[in-house]
Each structure stands twice: as structure tokens, then as C-alpha cells.
Amino acid sequence: MLKRLIPISLALALLQVTLRFKDDADLARRLRAREPSAMRDLYDRYGKMIYSVIMRIVRDSGAAEDLVQETFLRIWNRIQAFDQERGALGPWVLAVARNRAIDYLRSTDGRMSAGALELERLEHPGQFCHIDERALSMDRSRRLQDAFDKLTPQQKTVVELAYYEGLSQSEMAERLQQPLGTVKTWIRSALKVLREQLSEAAIV
């Protein structure tokens, strides 16, 4: 019975992810038109995901709330530069949320403060113009979970440090007290596993 329930619950969760991204182009168009209801829909669609990503990074609810507000303000103020015909709203929103939190994390521990402008550049809406609209599809999401399951504990650790702590490879090596070459092998092989699993999704 339990074995039957797990795939059904996973499928439902993944279906929600797919539906969430389905009409992003229309939502982006309404945001560009400054429709107040669009901002409410944006929050309802991505608010929990943004809060979750930011909380995972900063681990402080007060700071997380400030950063969620900053993220939505940034989307609202920069939406005119977003091309809803070609852009992928979800990936952009997630990148802004993650970068705001990483920037905060770096500023609080005094590390790589000069990287703030680089994060700004990397999250420019123009960067998200040619991403496949199925980037966050149900199929890719399921395959990513399969790929995660294939990673070794060391690979999972460096992925965590890259995405949720914003550590460079040399910073990871220092944190883990491992040779830089070893850390490079771990992170690159981990990303290769993820990428190849997703490439298979595109072929199938």
C-alpha cells in the first residue's frame, strides 16, 4: 500500500510544479503591465519557494523575510527588462532569490564582498532569455531527484556548499580540509551527473 502511495504523492507534487510554471509567460506580461493582481499571483506562485530557498541559505527567519521582500521588489522593478516571449520566469525568480541570500550571507561573514556586482550581473533578466520553458518541468524534476540519489555523500556536500553557501572551490577545499583538486573533482563530477541525467530527459 505504501509503495503505491509514494509514487502517487510524488506525481502529485511534480504535477504541481509543472502547473506552477505553465502560464508564467502570461504572468510576466501582466507584471510588465503593472497589474496589481499579477504581483499577488507571483507571490502565491513563488512566495513559498523563494522563502524556502532563502531560509535554507540564511537560516534566520527575520533576515529571510527582509530578503524575500527585496527579491520581489527586484522582480517588480526589473520586469520591464524581462522578455516574456522567450524568458523563463521561474529560473529568473529563483536565481534572484538565491543570489540575494548569498549576497547577504557573504556580507555578514565578510567574504567575497566584491562579488555583489557579479551576482547582480548574473541575475540580469536578459540572462534568462533563452532557457527552455520546460526547465522546471515535471519530467526534469523527477530525473533530477534520480540524479541526486546517484551522488556520493561527498558530492552532495559540495553541491550543498555551492548552491546554498555560495562557496568557491578553494573555499570548499579550505572548509572541508581537502586538496583543491579533490574538491574540483567532486563538484564537477556531481554537476556532470545532474546535467547528463537531465540531458537524457531531453532525449527521451
Next chain:
Amino acid sequence: MTCGELRDSYELYSLGILEGEEKREIEAHLGRNCADCQKYLNEALAVNSLVLSHTPGVVPPSRLRRRVMASVGVERTGWTWLAALAAACALIVAMWLSVGKRTADRELAEARRTLQQSVAERDRLEQAFNFLNQPETRQVNFGLDKPAPPRGNFFLNPRLGVLLVASNLPVLQRGKAYEMWVIPKGGTPRPAGLFQAGPQGTAMHILNGAVDANVTLAVTVEPDSGSQSPTSNILFSAGF
């Protein structure tokens, strides 16, 4: 390095954590509009977003939605106890006066709108007072040495952000807005939010989020959709 040799570095590059020679190589390839590298970058951005979308869910507090909506000027959909109480009073008064349903509805809607604006403004003021009460907040004024320019104060708190209070702001053409900029030492200006002045030429603008303690803050006039870099002369500025 060839495009293929850089293939495994694009996720790290787009996360802003790639260093040294590989980073410079990728920037050089992208600068040459290398099609393969652009494709790799797009795929990396997609992988990154998918990984982030798998973050275990945490439910945000309900007040956060109201706060976000208020910060972008979208009217509140939620009811505060104050708004609910006042709207109920307004309803009773309207019925007692028996001025007809349409008139009562109109007055009630107006009262509700006024209350919502007042509550949003109160929230902004509370945020500003909280900002000013922090011991690490520093202040720099601008415009005091000039005959009749914009004048006021920037308050900078490295942890919370920037608070700008300004007066004597000129009336802007339709489609224009004021935009604040944070300029790091030796760096390029980065956008810090749009704002409009009130009818008396006064404005208060808050930039939330950590800010470097040694920056210059500036304001220019931009299209009301905002700009990525200043397109007009600096109206006023101050350095910390």
C-alpha cells in the same frame, strides 16, 4: 581553453563562485558571442534553477505576503484588525444615516481605501523609525550648501540597507521616476529602487538588504520602468 574544456564550469560560473583562469576564459568566450558557450550557459542556468526548486518547502508567515504587497505599492488584500474595526464602524454609520445603498457603498469603499493607505503608510514609518533607532545607522546629509535644490539625508545601516528622506524634489514628467543608486568604491552604480515624490516635493525611500558601509549613494531621474545604469545626471549624492 576550448568550449568543451569549459563545459563543466558553467554551473559554477552562473552561481557566481568560479574563480581564476576558468572564469576569465568563460567571460572571454561569452564576450566573443561563442554560440556553444551561450548554449552551455543556458543549460547551466536551467540546471541551477531546477536544483534550487528542489529545496525542501518552508511555509512563510502570513504577514510576509502583506508586507511584500505593501512594499511594491499593491493594495492590501488582507484585513488588519484596525482596518476591519474601522470599516465595520463606517458601515454602521452609513446604515444609520440611511443615505441609500449606493451612497453607503461608495463611502465605505472610500473609507476602506483611505484606511488601507494609512495602514501602509504607518508600516513604512514604523520601518523607518526602526531603521533610525539602530545604533549602527549612520547619517549623511545633502543639498544644505545650495540655494534651493533637493535636500535631505541618507541613513545607511550595513545590515538593514538605506533610508532616504528628501525634500524640494522637482515635479517629474509623466513616465519618469526617481531612482536611487548604490555606488561601491571603484565600482559601477547598481540600482537601489524607484520612488516618486509627494505633491509637496518630499519623498521617503527605503532600500532593504545589506549594504557595504563605504559606498556613495546617488539619485537620478529615470524612466518609471527603471534603468540598469544611470541615464541622466546625478540629481544629488552623498558618500559614506
